[in-house]
Amino acid sequence: MELSDAVMFDLDGTLVRSEHAHRVAWQALFEHWAVEVDEAEYARMFMGRRARDVLGEVPGPWTGTDPETSLDVLRDHSRHAIAAVEAVPGAAGRVAALAAAGTPVAVVTSAGAEWAEQVLADVLGVRHHLSVLVTAERVTQGKPSPEGYLLACAELGVAPGRCTGVEDSPAGIAALVAAGVGTIVGLTTSSQAGTLRAAGAHTTAPDLTSQPV
Incomplete structure (x- = not known):
């Protein structure tokens, strides 16, 4: 990739x-x-x-x-x-590895700031690795609108076509497609691979252990 x-x-x-x-x-x-x-x-x-x-x-x-x-x-x-929340296998390590390699990392979520901050800090332990965090309060329209991802790209200072986006739902994949994100990875944690590909994912993976990004 x-x-x-x-x-x-x-x-x-x-x-x-x-x-x-x-x-x-x-x-x-x-x-x-x-x-x-x-x-x-x-x-x-x-x-x-x-x-x-x-x-x-x-x-x-x-x-x-x-x-x-x-x-x-x-x-x-x-x-x-x-x-009851658990990390997706490979998630924390992948975020840490990307940050260590100098690749900016953003999280764009439909959840509110309170939930996102707690999960990223206490469950995953990766909050300090993020360059950008876009939560529900920061957009006027949530996914499948591309607004959140376009905001993240603007704050990262990177064109959407030069970014990789990782999502698990059709609505999230649709948001990445609409934003013009260059590489779209669908995780089959909550949706089937065929559903994610139909929504626009370029490739799919079961989790983040196999280095899909």
Whole structure:
């Protein structure tokens, strides 16, 4: 694979196995609003996306209500679930190796700053290796919008075509494609390889131990 001038990672599902934690938080919200969402619909409409965007776009009993009420439910359950979060194999070592080699590293996540900072520092121990961190609060539109990745590229000072992006969800892959990122790697931690390739991934890998970036 051609070397890139910078590498950008998603966080949840890419650097850490945390989708189960977010699923628990979303399920608490569904129960709060007394709605049923099956796994297929959850994967298609909710997974890998910024909660504020989903609540604004997906019709439900939350439509027209103050989104902070729903976001507070998600935040509360996410805080309790962080203890169950585990690193994706090879993640911490890959970030550290890239930083040691002088390759700037960014994380672009649909999660909020509180979650991202805690996971990066306490679960992965790599926060100090990052040149850029883009969280949900820093964009007006979350994935699949390219806004977060374009912001990261601007702050890295690297053109998107000279970057590698690593994602685990179709929405994240779509964001990388829309941003014009040169090399797109899909991790099959939460989606199948075929799904990620259909979304635009150039290559796929099961984790970060095999040096896909």
